[in-house]
Amino acid sequence: MRRSPPRLGARGVAAACATAAALLSPAVASAGGPFDVFGAGARGSAMGNAMVSHADSYDAAYYNLAAMTLAENVVGFGFIGTANNMAIRLADRPSGYDIPDLGESGPAISSEMRLRERSDTDDIGPSMTIYGGAISSLGIENLRLGAVAAIPLVTSGDQQSFFVDEREQYTTNQLHFELFGARIEHATLIVGGAYAITDWLALGVGVSYMPSTSLQNYVYVDSVVELSDIDLNVGLSVPASFRPNVGLLLTPHESVRVGMAFRERQSLLLEGANEIQVRGLQDGEEFPFSQPIDIRLMSSPRQFVWGLSWETDRTLLALDATYSVWSDYRDTHNAEAGFSDTFSPKIGFEYTLHERHNFRVGGGFEPSPVPEQTGRTSYVDNDRLMLSVGTGHDWIVGESVLSLAWYAQLHGLFERETVKNDSQLPDGSFPRCEPGVTVVCDEVPDNTINNATGRPYAVAQGLQTGNPGWPGFSSGGWLASLGLEVSWQF
Amino acid sequence: MAVLTPLRRLAALAIPAAGLVAACAPPDAPAQSDWADQQIEVDAGGRADTGVVEAEWLETLDGTWLQYTQASNCVDVFGVSYVDQMQRTFYIVQTEQNQLGVLTETFTACDVELAPVLGLQATVPQALLQSTWPVTVTGGLTTGSLRPGAGYTSGPLAELWGLALDDPFNDPVPTIDDGPDDPRIVDLDEDGNPGSTLVFPDQCDAYIAQRTNTLMSGIMTAPDRIEGGIPLGHGVLNAHAGQYIVSASNPLCATRYGLSPNPGRGQFVRVRVDGRGGALNIDADGDGVITCDEALPWKEPEAGLFERIDACSNLCNPANNPVGVGYTEACVPD
Numbered sequence: 001m002r003r004s005p006p007r008l009g010a011r012g013v014a015a016a017c018a019t020a021a022a023l024l025s026p027a028v029a030s031a032g033g034p035f036d037v038f039g040a041g042a043r044g045s046a047m048g049n050a051m052v053s054h055a056d057s058y059d060a061a062y063y064n065l066a067a068m069t070l071a072e073n074v075v076g077f078g079f080i081g082t083a084n085n086m087a088i089r090l091a092d093r094p095s096g097y098d099i100p101d102l103g104e105s106g107p108a109i110s111s112e113m114r115l116r117e118r119s120d121t122d123d124i125g126p127s128m129t130i131y132g133g134a135i136s137s138l139g140i141e142n143l144r145l146g147a148v149a150a151i152p153l154v155t156s157g158d159q160q161s162f163f164v165d166e167r168e169q170y171t172t173n174q175l176h177f178e179l180f181g182a183r184i185e186h187a188t189l190i191v192g193g194a195y196a197i198t199d200w201l202a203l204g205v206g207v208s209y210m211p212s213t214s215l216q217n218y219v220y221v222d223s224v225v226e227l228s229d230i231d232l233n234v235g236l237s238v239p240a241s242f243r244p245n246v247g248l249l250l251t252p253h254e255s256v257r258v259g260m261a262f263r264e265r266q267s268l269l270l271e272g273a274n275e276i277q278v279r280g281l282q283d284g285e286e287f288p289f290s291q292p293i294d295i296r297l298m299s300s301p302r303q304f305v306w307g308l309s310w311e312t313d314r315t316l317l318a319l320d321a322t323y324s325v326w327s328d329y330r331d332t333h334n335a336e337a338g339f340s341d342t343f344s345p346k347i348g349f350e351y352t353l354h355e356r357h358n359f360r361v362g363g364g365f366e367p368s369p370v371p372e373q374t375g376r377t378s379y380v381d382n383d384r385l386m387l388s389v390g391t392g393h394d395w396i397v398g399e400s401v402l403s404l405a406w407y408a409q410l411h412g413l414f415e416r417e418t419v420k421n422d423s424q425l426p427d428g429s430f431p432r433c434e435p436g437v438t439v440v441c442d443e444v445p446d447n448t449i450n451n452a453t454g455r456p457y458a459v460a461q462g463l464q465t466g467n468p469g470w471p472g473f474s475s476g477g478w479l480a481s482l483g484l485e486v487s488w489q490f
Numbered sequence: 491m492a493v494l495t496p497l498r499r500l501a502a503l504a505i506p507a508a509g510l511v512a513a514c515a516p517p518d519a520p521a522q523s524d525w526a527d528q529q530i531e532v533d534a535g536g537r538a539d540t541g542v543v544e545a546e547w548l549e550t551l552d553g554t555w556l557q558y559t560q561a562s563n564c565v566d567v568f569g570v571s572y573v574d575q576m577q578r579t580f581y582i583v584q585t586e587q588n589q590l591g592v593l594t595e596t597f598t599a600c601d602v603e604l605a606p607v608l609g610l611q612a613t614v615p616q617a618l619l620q621s622t623w624p625v626t627v628t629g630g631l632t633t634g635s636l637r638p639g640a641g642y643t644s645g646p647l648a649e650l651w652g653l654a655l656d657d658p659f660n661d662p663v664p665t666i667d668d669g670p671d672d673p674r675i676v677d678l679d680e681d682g683n684p685g686s687t688l689v690f691p692d693q694c695d696a697y698i699a700q701r702t703n704t705l706m707s708g709i710m711t712a713p714d715r716i717e718g719g720i721p722l723g724h725g726v727l728n729a730h731a732g733q734y735i736v737s738a739s740n741p742l743c744a745t746r747y748g749l750s751p752n753p754g755r756g757q758f759v760r761v762r763v764d765g766r767g768g769a770l771n772i773d774a775d776g777d778g779v780i781t782c783d784e785a786l787p788w789k790e791p792e793a794g795l796f797e798r799i800d801a802c803s804n805l806c807n808p809a810n811n812p813v814g815v816g817y818t819e820a821c822v823p824d
Contacts, residue, residue, distance in 0.1 A: 089519035096528030122516065280741040387506055410507050412514035419520055458792075462528050471525040474517035478510065 033188035034129050034150050035062045036300060037180075038080050041133075041148075042405035042485035045080075046390025047348025048362020050320040052307030053249070053259035057487060058133030061148040061190045064261040064307070065204025065247035068135055068144040068194040076403070076487025077132035080150075086413060086477035087122035088175045088380055090468065099443060099466055100459045108443045109170075111466050116173045118468050124177070127185050128154040142196040144204075150188040161295045161332035164377045166433055166443060169466035175473055178331070178370060178379045186268070186298045192245060204247035208266060212241040215272030215293050222279050241266075259307040263300070265325065270295035294334045301326050301369075313352075320346040326369030337379060339369035348388075356394035360407070363387045374421040375439045378469025382413035382476055400490040408482050415476035420469070430463045440470060545714040546767035547636060550587045554764040554780045556772075556788060557581040557597075558796040561704070561720055562755035564806035565607050566748035572806035574752065574824065576605040578798070580789045582780055583760060584624075593630030597647060599623045600782035601789060604688075605801055607747065612688045612696070617679035618651065621686065625649055632710075642716050644706040652678050652685025652699040652736070663701050663732030670736045675699045685736045694740030700733040706758050713762075714769035720756030752806060761795050763788070770795075800824065 039045035041059030051063040057074050060067035098111035133148035162168055162176045192206015216235035221227065243264035250258040274291040281287055302325040309318040326339035346364035353359050363386055370381040390407030423439040424430055433441035444460040558580055565573040580603075584596040599622065602614040629645030648658040654676045655661040664672040670684050679686050685699040708718015738744035763780060765771025774784045788795050800823035 085516050087516035089517055091520040094525050094527045096530060097525075120519070280745060283741050385510065387510060410510055412510040414514065415517040417517070417520050419524070422524060459530060461530050472520040474520055476514055476517040478514040 033186050033298070033300075034080055034131075034152070034184050035148075035188060037184045037411070038082070038409060038481045038483070039407075040131070040150075041076075042078055042390055042407045042483050043350075043360065043392055044348075045409055045481070045483055046360035046362060046388050046392075046405070046407035047318060047350060048320075048346045048364045048386065048388050050307065050318040050346035050348035050362055050364070052247075052261050052305045052320050053257040053309040054307075054311070054316065054318055057489075058135045058146050058148050060135075060194075060204075060247075061133060061146040061192055061206065063247075064249060064259045064305070065146075065192040065206045065245055066194050066202040066249035066261075067247065067259060068146045068192070068204055069142065069196040069202040069249065071135045071144060071146070072489045073136050074487055074489045075132075075134040076485060077130065078405075078483055078485030079153075080129045080131065080481060080483045081126065082128075082479060082481045083126045084124055084477060084479040085122075086124055086177065086180070086475075086479060087120060088177070088473055088475045089120050089122075090118060090175070091419070091472035091474075093118075093471065097463055097465055097470075099464045100457075102444065102457055102460060106444075106457075107448050108464070108466075111169075114169060114173055114466070116171075118169070118173045118466075121174045121176060124180070126154065127152060129185070131188075144194045145192075146194070147189065147191040149190070152185045152187065155185045161297060163333060164331060164379050164469075166376070166441070166465055166467035166470075168468050173466075173468050175378050175380050175469055175475075177475070178337075178381050180479075190245065192247075194247070200251045202249040204245075204249075206245045206247075207242040208245060208263075210241050210243065210266050210268060210298075211238045212269045213238050213271070215270060217272070217274045219274055219276040220279075221276065235272075241269075255311045257307075257309045257311075259305075259309075261303075261305040261307075263303040263305075265300060265302040265328070267296040267299040267330070270297070295332060296330060296334050297332055299329060301329055315352070316348075316350040318348040318350075320348075320364075322346070324369065329369070331379070337377075338371060339379075340371060342367045342369045356396075358392040360390045360392065361388065368416075373418050373469065375423070376433070376437060376441050376467070378418070378467070378473065380473070380475045382416050384479075385412045385414070386410070387412075400488060403487045403489065404485070405487075406482075406484045409480065411479040411481070413476045413478060415474060417472070417474045418469070419472040433465075440465065440467075545712065545762065545769040547713045548767045549636065551585045551593060551632065551636070552587050553585060553762055553766050555583040555585060555716075555760045556763050556785055556795065557583045557758055557760040558789065559704070559706075559720075559758040560756070560799050562752040562801070564750045564752045566750060566806075567608060572803055572808075573607050574605070574755065574801040574803040574806050575607055576603075576755075576799075576801045578603040580786070582782065582785050587632075591632060592628065593632070593645065594626065594628045595630055595644065596624050596626045597649075598782070599649075600785050610690050610693060610742070612690050615679070615687065615689050617681060618686045618688070621678040621680070622649060622651055636710055636713070640710040642706075642708050642710065642718065644704075647702075647704040647706075649702040649704070650678075650700070651702075652676060652697070653701060654678075655701070658701070659703070664699060664734055665732070666734060668734075675734075675736055683737065685734075688743075690743055694738055694743035696735055696739075696743040697737045698733060698735050704756075708758065708760075713767055715762070716758075716760040718758055720758065750806070755799075755802075755805075757799065759796055 039049040040062035041057060044051040044055060044059050044063060055063040055067040056070035058076060060071060099108045101110040129150050129152045131150035135144050135146035137144055190206060190208045192204055194202055194204035196202040214237045218233040220231040243266040246262045248260040270293055272293045276289040304323045305320060307320040309316060322344045324342045327341050329337050329339045331337045344364060344366045348362035351359045366384040368381040368383050370379045373379055386409055388407060388409040390405060392403060392405035395402045420440050429446050430440060430442040431437050432445045433443050442463050444464040446461050447456055449456060560576060560578050563575050565575045579599050580601040582598045582600060586594045599619055604612045627645040627647050631643050633641035646659055650658055653674055655674060664674050675684050677684060681687050683697045685697040688696045688698060704720055706718055706720055708716050711717045735744055735746055762769040763772045772784050772788055773780050787793060791797050800821060802821035803824050804822040
């Protein structure tokens with residue numbers, strides 16, 4: 001299974017062209033993406049994504065850039081399809097906690113006025129992503145340049161920012177899986193180079209591309225009672241940003257390899273502001289009004305990956321361990337999420353059934369970085385166990401090798417149940433919902449004064465909350481992935 | 491090592507996969523949590539037991555009364571929406587009745603509550619209350635017997651906010667054509683701004699000059715209670731009234747809306763509270779004078795003296811003019 005040393009030739013130039021095409025791809029892209037969950041390439045996906053020490057095709061651009069030195073000139077493409085039955089079920093709300101009608105100038109809009117009813121999340125659709133990549137030596141024996149990219153064709157539909165507290169009642173009025181959806185369903189482009197410094201040491205460096213979107217919108221409102229009729233200009237700029245990836249590959253013994261990879265964290269930032277002018281308010285001190293935009297989507301954590309593989313004539317066993325720095329994760333509204341770092345193991349096994357026909361199997365465990373959500377926030381995530389299987393088949397075509405591989409993965413999300421804590425203040429009330437409050441909070445605190453009467457609202461004593469995650473929720477289900485890949489080595 | 495056949499290999503893989511699928515079926519929602527149903531004790535709005543026996547019939551209306559006036563103007567928000575702007579005024583009324591039965595009534599407003607328009611809630615500050623009231627009215631009459639069903643009509647009540655008029659009933663109110671420097675506009679509340687200041691908390695202040703004319707007509711429903719309406723409509727909408735927003739701290743508060751009559755929506759209730767004839771006595775400190783501090787706790791419906799009527803903005807829309815239909819039937823409360 002070990003590849004032969006790289007060669008230079010016309011085919012190398014073709015591979016270089018394919019690499020350049022990938023480099024010039026205009027796709028909106030970022031690090032990780034679908035590769036973070038399903039892996040890059042059918043071989044890696046079938047082997048539980050335990051590939052850091054032995055990736056030997058363009059998939060090495062994701063797993064470990066240094067491992068590109070194991071690859072020949074190669075170009076390939078494939079697809080990833082997913083289906084799932086993941087669900088978030090909301091606990092029934094006991095009576096008496098809705099926000100009553102407190103009038104037009106009340107401190108909160110009545111619960112009866114929600115545009116969308118509070119509901120379970122069980123309609124996450126299937127997705128499909130195509131990917132491709134290439135590696136070229138450019139005729140230099142110990143050098144490799146490579147790229148791998150993915151473009152989603154069909155997404156599950158959950159591609160939006162969302163709040164994880166009571167504010168979400170005014171938008172979808174649902175809960176959302178924090179680490180699926182947009183985070184793994186977006187275009188990805190990773191490019192890099194590797195050099196075999198000695199027979200036993202190779203180093204790779206690269207970048208993943210991410211646009212950093214800047215918005216400056218201009219709004220003019222001619223009448224405060226005709227808010228549907230506004231003059232709007234949108235200013236958009238998309239400067240590029242890159243995150244570094246670094247890889248190291250050691251070969252201390254002809255049958256043993258050790259790989260290490262570092263991936264910097266990255267997010268798609270939507271930053272800027274809406275500048276709003278309202279006729280009639282032009283003499284105010286705050287005119288024009290500025291509404292800041294600070295959204296981040298598709299966040300990938302900083303990762304350190306270590307891998308070890310042991311290879312014989314017919315078998316390959318690989319172990320990976322990934323340390324993901326979730327503790328600095330910020331959610332889609334750029335709020336500190338309070339996640340914990342995780343350590344996730346993976347294992348892969350490859351067995352040569354017959355010459356050039358390989359059977360692959362693997363698995364991994366991803367502990368959730370999300371702590372118990374018994375307070376105000378409702379980040380939803382589950383521990384995940386993944387099993388994978390697949391095969392690879394090579395055919396000699398002239399001086400080239402045509403490869404076909406497939407894989408199937410099943411991710412089981414361990415059921416997780418959350419019940420909110422009844423954390424009252426010493427006087428038996430609940431704190432006002434405001435920045436910094438992390439416990440279950442009251443949208444109409446008992447001491448809220450009705451300006452019309454000068455007294456507290458009698459009908460809003462006790463706790464009033466429309467938080468979709470209150471009083472609790474469960475999440476779980478499974479996620480399946482199937483992929484097919486064709487590649488050409490020359 | 492024995493080699494599995496392809497079929498057995500698939501079966502070997504299918505078993506853990508099936509187990510994983512079975513173990514990871516979509517979850518049920520959490521069962522009933524520790525959160526119990528919440529009961530909020532709210533007075534249904536009925537009269538509280540004030541501990542007062544039925545009052546005796548007296549030969550005069552002399553004495554101290556509380557009056558709760560709820561009146562309405564329709565606000566036309568640029569023809570887009572219509573708002574029933576309720577004004578609820580809570581008065582202490584000191585009444586003297588001469589030998590001819592003519593009433594002299596002194597109104598002291600303890601609280602004026604204005605319904606919000608487009609989410610803007612105006613509040614009437616103490617400075618405005620104290621600079622506007624008391625207002626003394628003469629000319630009120632009764633039909634004599636003061637028995638159940640006896641009629642009552644007030645004298646014309648003119649309430650001037652930020653205005654100094656020689657004839658408070660008939661002098662014209664300045665308009666935008668007269669400009670903010672018109673000498674009839676005075677800084678009555680002495681806050682340095684023209685007219686009287688209405689406060690929109692956390693928003694802005696409006697400086698207004700306004701006259702509100704009111705004529706009340708009702709009947710005695712009990713020896714200590716008069717109930718009635720405001721048949722000509724309330725305040726700014728009748729012929730002798732007017733409103734001029736002189737200025738504002740923020741253009742939003744200077745927005746001028748179209749006002750239109752809503753004459754069927756005004757009502758008042760007056761309750762004797764000086765203890766005469768066995769009526770309720772709210773003179774908590776026993777000094778013989780009923781102050782706003784003593785009166786205000788009796789304003790709320792929970793106290794059992796007065797009830798609040800709903801605002802019905804739907805009836806302000808000309809398209810919903812309830813011809814031949816009572817307000818109660820046609821009202822869709824806001």
